[in-house]
Amino acid sequence: MWQAILHYVLNNVIELLGFVFTTASIWLSTKQNPWGWFFGILSIACYIYISLSAWFLGYFLLNIYFLLTSIYGWYLWRFGKKEKGIFLVTRTSAREGAILVAVGVVCAVLLGGLFSSYKATVPYWDAETTAFSLIGQWLLARKKIENWWVWIFVNVQYIVIFFYKDLIITSLLYLILTILAFKGYKEWYKSLEKN
Numbered sequence: 763m764w765q766a767i768l769h770y771v772l773n774n775v776i777e778l779l780g781f782v783f784t785t786a787s788i789w790l791s792t793k794q795n796p797w798g799w800f801f802g803i804l805s806i807a808c809y810i811y812i813s814l815s816a817w818f819l820g821y822f823l824l825n826i827y828f829l830l831t832s833i834y835g836w837y838l839w840r841f842g843k844k845e846k847g848i849f850l851v852t853r854t855s856a857r858e859g860a861i862l863v864a865v866g867v868v869c870a871v872l873l874g875g876l877f878s879s880y881k882a883t884v885p886y887w888d889a890e891t892t893a894f895s896l897i898g899q900w901l902l903a904r905k906k907i908e909n910w911w912v913w914i915f916v917n918v919q920y921i922v923i924f925f926y927k928d929l930i931i932t933s934l935l936y937l938i939l940t941i942l943a944f945k946g947y948k949e950w951y952k953s954l955e956k957n
Contacts, residue, residue, distance in 0.1 A: 774931055780808030781935045788939055791902065792946035794851070794953065799836035806832065816927055819882045820873060820892035827896055835903030851954045854901065854908045862897050869893035884923060891919050907954055910947035914940055 771778055783805035790798030806829045813822035842849040854862070873889035882888050894916050901909035917940040924933035 770930070776808050776811055777929060777931045780805050780812060781931050783808065784935055785938055785942075788942045788946070792942055792949050794839075794905075794950070796836055796839040799832045799839065802832045803829065812929070812932070816929065817883065818888065818927065819877050819880055820885075820888035824892045824895050828899055831899045831903050835899075838903060839905070849905055850957050851905050851907055851950045853954070854906045859908065862901075866890075866893045866897050869896070883927065887919065887923060891916050891923065905950075907947065907950045910943045910950065913943040913946075917943060 783801045787798045787800075787802035787805055790801060806825050810822060810825045810829075813819075813825060839849050870886070870890040870893040873892055874886035877885035877889050894912055898909050898912035898916055901912060917936045920936040921933050921940070924930075924936060
């Protein structure tokens with residue numbers, strides 16, 4: 763059994779590094795630590811490689827977007843409008859939330875058609891998780907508390923998708939990320955209530 767595990771790990775080093783960097787990134791984000799963005803960028807590099815290897819087109823494009831929003835998020839969290847020395851957690855307005863959901867649904871449908879034409883493995887599911895991950899990342903970069911609910915919605919689906927694609931370490935990662943998203947919401951809610 764241990765030999766099988768060792769064999770799997772040695773053949774999936776990049777996936778394992780992505781797991782470690784992503785876990786560190788999200789854990790630091792739950793603590794509102796800007797260094798979470800740095801570890802996120804390291805993770806993104808790993809998952810760009812993985813998504814191309816598995817021909818998971820939406821996830822590849824998503825990681826390109828993650829790279830750009832990670833730079834943006836790191837900048838905002840370090841130099842954005844601050845009160846009490848930190849970039850504060852805020853809420854998304856109902857109007858903005860409704861717009862984001864509508865954009866997510868439209869993007870999911872459009873991307874699903876596009877991914878189908880490129881013979882993606884699970885085109886519409888890939889598209890839907892991609893569209894809402896874009897929204898979750900945008901909300902995270904802007905320190906909107908609702909980002910955690912979007913991530914819970916997306917992460918639960920990614921657990922199944924990555925398991926289906928035989929990316930077991932990454933499937934486990936998304937289970938941990940789901941737990942961290944609940945923790946992040948709880949931590950950020952406390953911070954929001956203080957302000």
